Amino acid sequence: MRVAPGLTRPLVVRTTRVADPGDLLTRLPVTAPYAWIRHGEGLVAWGEAARVEVPPGPGRFARARERLAAVFAGAHVDDEVRAPGSGPVAFGSFTFDAGSPGSVLVVPRTVLARRGGRAWLTTIGESGLEEAAPLRSPGAIRYADGSLTASQWEQAVAQAVRRIRSGLLEKVVLARDLTAVAERPIDTRLLLSRLAARFPECYTFSCDGLVGATPELLVRRTGQTVESLVLAGTTPRGDHPADDVARGAALFASAKDRHEHACAVDSVRRALTPLCAELDVPADPELLVLPNVQHLASPVTGRLADGLSVLDVVAAMHPTAAVGGTPTRTALQVIGELEGMDRAGYAGPVGWVDARGDGEWGIALRCARIEGSRARLFAGGGIMADSDPAAELAETRAKFRAMRYALES
Numbered sequence: 001m002r003v004a005p006g007l008t009r010p011l012v013v014r015t016t017r018v019a020d021p022g023d024l025l026t027r028l029p030v031t032a033p034y035a036w037i038r039h040g041e042g043l044v045a046w047g048e049a050a051r052v053e054v055p056p057g058p059g060r061f062a063r064a065r066e067r068l069a070a071v072f073a074g075a076h077v078d079d080e081v082r083a084p085g086s087g088p089v090a091f092g093s094f095t096f097d098a099g100s101p102g103s104v105l106v107v108p109r110t111v112l113a114r115r116g117g118r119a120w121l122t123t124i125g126e127s128g129l130e131e132a133a134p135l136r137s138p139g140a141i142r143y144a145d146g147s148l149t150a151s152q153w154e155q156a157v158a159q160a161v162r163r164i165r166s167g168l169l170e171k172v173v174l175a176r177d178l179t180a181v182a183e184r185p186i187d188t189r190l191l192l193s194r195l196a197a198r199f200p201e202c203y204t205f206s207c208d209g210l211v212g213a214t215p216e217l218l219v220r221r222t223g224q225t226v227e228s229l230v231l232a233g234t235t236p237r238g239d240h241p242a243d244d245v246a247r248g249a250a251l252f253a254s255a256k257d258r259h260e261h262a263c264a265v266d267s268v269r270r271a272l273t274p275l276c277a278e279l280d281v282p283a284d285p286e287l288l289v290l291p292n293v294q295h296l297a298s299p300v301t302g303r304l305a306d307g308l309s310v311l312d313v314v315a316a317m318h319p320t321a322a323v324g325g326t327p328t329r330t331a332l333q334v335i336g337e338l339e340g341m342d343r344a345g346y347a348g349p350v351g352w353v354d355a356r357g358d359g360e361w362g363i364a365l366r367c368a369r370i371e372g373s374r375a376r377l378f379a380g381g382g383i384m385a386d387s388d389p390a391a392e393l394a395e396t397r398a399k400f401r402a403m404r405y406a407l408e409s
């Protein structure tokens with residue numbers, strides 16, 4: 001744990017109501033912006049009051065929770081809002097693989113938030129609102145293959161299909177990466193505002209260099225209530241309205257996609273059942289239509305049996321079969337063998353937690369890791385016994401479109 005220079009322990013935290021600040025994203029500074037926004041509501045943050053670098057290994061979520069509790073312990077909190085996300089908050093990103101370094105929780109110095117018509121500002125030490133600098137365009141973007149070429153990735157999918165058909169496993173999610181190099185340093189705030197405008201239904205996020213707009217809510221905890229939106233089963237949008245409707249109907253009727261979706265829902269049900277006094281899992285999925293793809297979606301709700309933090313729920317859920325597979329352990333081995341890359345924060349939990357244990361965590365999808373003028377984009381798809389490698393490749397291209405749009409438009 002590191003407490004920022006210039007701050008004393010315990011932290012002095014103050015949350016005050018503020019007039020509607022307008023578009024939250026326009027308030028962010030260029031350096032290290034944090035964000036979690038959907039339909040214009042959520043939290044943006046900047047500055048660093050404390051940082052918890054989470055060591056890799058089993059039990060990392062519990063360790064993260066303990067270390068964060070130590071940061072929050074004894075904080076002098078003056079909170080006139082007392083709502084989820086008020087008072088001290090940490091933004092976090094955990095790597096997909098428990099063994100990979102790079103998981104982090106950051107307590108920002110300033111958080112600006114809006115929810116349900118109320119807006120508030122939380123500050124730690126000397127901090128506050130500043131005039132934001134104008135957005136900067138990254139200029140032209142050049143793309144290159146990531147760890148595997150498209151055809152190598154198709155071969156990896158074909159191998160996964162063979163392993164599934166041999167009975168080794170039921171489902172595995174394989175991902176690939178693309179690298180992008182811009183003419184000028186990439187302004188994360190520009191990506192965030194483009195993503196939030198084009199994908200209002202998604203959670204536009206930024207945490208420690210990982211930026212994206214994910215449609216998949218891993219878990220929201222508000223008091224005893226937990227909510228999750230399970231996604232799996234995808235088709236690209238159609239070229240015209242009739243094609244679009246036909247694709248949605250075909251997705252709904254596809255035995256392969258329904259089975260792929262059921263694996264993801266089952267993994268969430270299995271994770272949440274021991275934690276919840278009540279759990280409502282719909283029998284059939286809905287269709288979630290986004291600008292680039294359509295998904296099968298199941299909203300799950302539950303009531304927690306006792307006062308677990310959202311981080312405990314994240315620990316129980318990750319990795320769901322929307323990003324791992326079934327059975328989980330075998331799927332993780334196959335991912336390690338076939339993908340040929342470290343996913344880093346992609347497909348890991350990303351979100352925020354407050355000192356009450358409330359918070360919202362998504363699965364980091366449709367995202368990129370930004371470093372200066374370079375970006376590493378990620379996309380994957382669920383592989384089943386009857387998956388077609390070319391169709392899976394097309395699906396990743398449709399998913400890449402979210403970040404490509406943010407970088408290019």
Ligand SMILES: C=C(O[C@H]1C=CC=C(C(=O)O)[C@@H]1O)C(=O)O
Nearest residue numbers: 231232233234322379380381382
């Ligand atoms: C793994 C990704 O998406 C997951 C979430 C929704 C639908 C998925 C699918 O249909 O394959 C994936 O399980 C990704 O976007 O990189």
